[in-house]
Amino acid sequence: MDGKPGLRQRKKDATRSRLILTALELFEEHGFDNVSVAEIAEAAEVSKKTVFNYFGIKEDLILGAGEHHQREPAAVVRERPSEVSVHAAMRDYLRTALDERQPFTGLNDNPVVLRIQQLVRNTPQLAVRYYAQQMETRRLLAEALMEEGSSRFSAFLVAAQILSAQEVVVGENVRRITEGETPDEVYPDAVRAAEHAFHLLENGLGGFDRELRHAAPGSPRTAAPDPSNTGPE
Incomplete structure (x- = not known):
C-alpha cells in the first residue's frame, strides 16, 4: 500500500x-x-x-468542501496533551493551517477559492449556510469543553471567543488577499495576528483594557502593535 x-x-x-x-x-x-x-x-x-x-x-455545492473543518477544533481540544491549554492548542492548530496555506485560513489565492469566497459574500443564502456551519463548529467545540467538566455557559462562551478570534484573523487575510497581496506577503502578519489574538484570549482582556486606560494623554491608545499594520500607505 x-x-x-x-x-x-x-x-x-x-x-x-x-x-x-x-x-x-x-x-x-x-x-x-x-x-x-x-x-x-x-x-x-x-x-x-x-x-x-x-x-x-x-448550498453545499459551494460550502460542502469545508465541512470537514467543522469537527477539527473539537478534535484538537480532545486530542491535546494534558499540559497544553485549550487556547494554546487552538493557536497551534491555526498556526499549522496558516503554514499550510489552507483555504479556510483565507491565506490562499487559488482562483477557485477566491471565486467561492466572492460568491459567498454576494449570496445571502450561502452566507446564512456559512454562518450555520460556524455555529455547528462552535457547538461541537463547546461539547468537547463540557466533556472536560466545563459548565455549558462557560463552554459556549470560550468556544465563541476562540472561534471569533480565529474568524477575525481569517477575515483580515481574506481582505488583504482580495486586495491583491500574495499569501507569502500576508503570512508573517497573519502569524503575528494569530499569536496576538490567542495571547489576549489566554491572558485575559483585562490587561489590554488597563494598558489603554494608562496610556499617556494624546498618545496612541493601543495595548500592542497592530499585527495588520504594515506601515504607511
Missing part, C-alpha cells in the same frame, strides 16, 4: 470536483437562485440523485 487513494475514490473525488466547478460557473453566470440542482446535474452529465449523493443541499 502506497497510501494513494484507489481508483474508486479517485473517480468519486473527480465527480465531486466536477460538480463543484459546474455549480460555481452556473451560479456566477445566472445567480444562485436562478439555478436548480437538476440544471447542475445536466451540465455535469450526471443524475440529480448523484448530486444529492455528494451534497445534502444546493
